[in-house]
Amino acid sequence: MNGKAFRISYESVHPGTAYTDITFYNDIDSLFTEAPLCGGSAKRLYVTDSHIAHLGAVQSFLNKAEKNGHASVIIRQGEIYKTAETLCTVLQAALNAGLNRTSVFTGIGGGVVCDICAFAASVFKRGAALELIPTTLLAMVDAAIGGKTGCDFANYKNAIGTFYPARRIYIASDFVQSLSEQEFKSGLAEVFKTALLYDKHTLRILTEQQKSVCSRDKKLLSFIIQQCVKAKAAVVEQDLTERSHRAHLNLGHTFAHALESVCGLGKINHGEAVAWGIGRAAQLSFILGYCSAQYRDDVFSVLASYGWCTEKHHSALDGIENPVKALLNAMKQDKKNSTNRIRFVLQRSVCSTFTEEIDDTTVSQVL
Ligand code: GLY
Numbered sequence: 001m002n003g004k005a006f007r008i009s010y011e012s013v014h015p016g017t018a019y020t021d022i023t024f025y026n027d028i029d030s031l032f033t034e035a036p037l038c039g040g041s042a043k044r045l046y047v048t049d050s051h052i053a054h055l056g057a058v059q060s061f062l063n064k065a066e067k068n069g070h071a072s073v074i075i076r077q078g079e080i081y082k083t084a085e086t087l088c089t090v091l092q093a094a095l096n097a098g099l100n101r102t103s104v105f106t107g108i109g110g111g112v113v114c115d116i117c118a119f120a121a122s123v124f125k126r127g128a129a130l131e132l133i134p135t136t137l138l139a140m141v142d143a144a145i146g147g148k149t150g151c152d153f154a155n156y157k158n159a160i161g162t163f164y165p166a167r168r169i170y171i172a173s174d175f176v177q178s179l180s181e182q183e184f185k186s187g188l189a190e191v192f193k194t195a196l197l198y199d200k201h202t203l204r205i206l207t208e209q210q211k212s213v214c215s216r217d218k219k220l221l222s223f224i225i226q227q228c229v230k231a232k233a234a235v236v237e238q239d240l241t242e243r244s245h246r247a248h249l250n251l252g253h254t255f256a257h258a259l260e261s262v263c264g265l266g267k268i269n270h271g272e273a274v275a276w277g278i279g280r281a282a283q284l285s286f287i288l289g290y291c292s293a294q295y296r297d298d299v300f301s302v303l304a305s306y307g308w309c310t311e312k313h314h315s316a317l318d319g320i321e322n323p324v325k326a327l328l329n330a331m332k333q334d335k336k337n338s339t340n341r342i343r344f345v346l347q348r349s350v351c352s353t354f355t356e357e358i359d360d361t362t363v364s365q366v367l
Contacts, residue, residue: 002026003034008145008233010240013163014127017147022169022233024226031133031172032061037106038068042129045094046072047117048108049081052135055178058108071097075116080266082112082151084160090120094128104129107166110136110183111143111270115161118149122164130166135175137187137221138271141194141228144169146236146246152265156333157257163241171229173222184216185306186271191228192302193251193278196350198231203350207302214306248353251345252277258330259314262323268316275308283312283366284358285346295349312367324367328360 005023012018025031038044046065052058053074062072073093075086094105105128107117114132121130134144150161176184188206195203202224206213212220232249239246255277260268282299285291300310309315317323331342341357348354 002030006230006233008165008237010165010237013147013241014122016127016129016167017165020145020147020165020167020169020233022145022171022229024222025170025172027174028055028057028172031170032057035133035170037061037131037170038065038070043097043099043103044070044106045090045097045099045103046070046106046108047075047090047093047113047120048072049075049077049110049113051077052109052113055135071099075113077112078266079112079152079260079270082116082265084151084153086116087119087151090116091124094120094124099124099128101125101128104131106131106133107144108133108135110134110139114139114144115148115150115158118147118164118166119151119161122149122162127164130164131168131170132166133170133172136179136183137176137225138183138190139187140171140173140176140225141187142190142232142249144171145229145232146249147240155261155265156330157260157265159333165236165240171225173225174218176221176225177216177218182269182272186269186274188213188306189252189271189275189278189308191224192306193249193274194228194231196278196299196347197248197251197353198235198351199227200350202227203302207305210305247343247355248345251347251353252279252281254331254342254344255280255327258327259316261330261333262320262326263316268314272308272316273314275303275306276314279303279308279310280312280366281345282347284344284363285348287365288346288356288358288362290346290348292349295347324364327367328363331363 009019105121107114121128132144134140147163147165150158153159252274256273259273282296286296343357
């Protein structure tokens with residue numbers, strides 16, 4: 001698969017954002033030696049975080065790039081730094097380095113780095129070129145793909161942002177080997193979501209080959225990542241700006257974003273919150289009569305087997321006063337609502353998904 005590439009094409013929302021070329025590499029060294037990451041005459045700004053910058057391959061690549069006249073900026077690691085201040089740090093670094101509209105922003109990192117770097121590229125002089133090297137499982141299967149950029153604002157997840165697809169994405173699934181257990185599991189929650197939405201084969205892998213998945217079998221993970229990338233690519237190719245089916249990718253996320261906001265952004269990792277949200281969405285689908293008890297139980301069984309919460313009350317809510325009310329209030333801030341009712345992604349079964357606005361009383365039953 002080294003150098004294996006494919007293209008997603010979609011309506012262009014900005015000049016230079018009509019397609020994304022995605023290339024998969026066998027390993028991290030091949031990516032940094034073979035990907036066209038610092039050639040050409042365009043000036044480049046590499047955006048990474050304090051954790052990734054210290055990985056050997058990244059450090060030596062950045063040293064080489066700086067010797068070639070390119071610039072880099074290292075942002076602080078973690079969701080709590082996914083802020084407008086960090087965005088400004090990146091924009092200031094771009095200005096200091098003398099970037100212009102023909103320059104390239106390259107994000108090397110997880111979801112926070114990819115989202116912030118892409119947001120900065122999208123607004124810098126009304127749009128500079130963007131390339132991404134996702135280094136977490138979550139960023140490879142979700143955050144880097146499909147052009148959503150942004151940062152948190154006023155304690156709401158991704159409250160500000162743009163649609164601005166990267167022109168190139170380079171993926172080396174080996175980065176997954178260096179993730180903490182928590183980060184790895186966070187990405188697995190998005191894999192589970194993608195499997196429930198689009199991919200029975202990956203769902204079978206998650207259920208039947210759990211040991212190999214959890215021990216990060218390289219071949220298996222590389223396959224899973226490619227499956228998820230292709231599934232998401234097919235969706236965003238049809239509906240980049242989330243006017244219809246892309247909304248399904250938010251399965252579990254209305255619950256998850258509310259949980260993250262209520263607990264305080266960064267207190268619970270995104271994947272843990274998404275996994276809980278997937279369980280809540282299954283329970284909501286069940287009490288509304290859309291899915292069978294069997295399907296709900298199957299979803300719960302995978303969640304439980306990976307150690308995720310299947311209860312109404314997530315322990316992260318301990319100590320929160322009136323958590324149900326707090327969660328409902330947070331859900332009402334969601335960008336996806338069009339009325340005062342809250343819009344949820346629900347399922348009839350695997351690969352059968354729809355959205356519906358639900359009243360608070362019904363939602364409260366699953367919280
Ligand atoms: N993470 C959901 C989406 O990209 O639409």
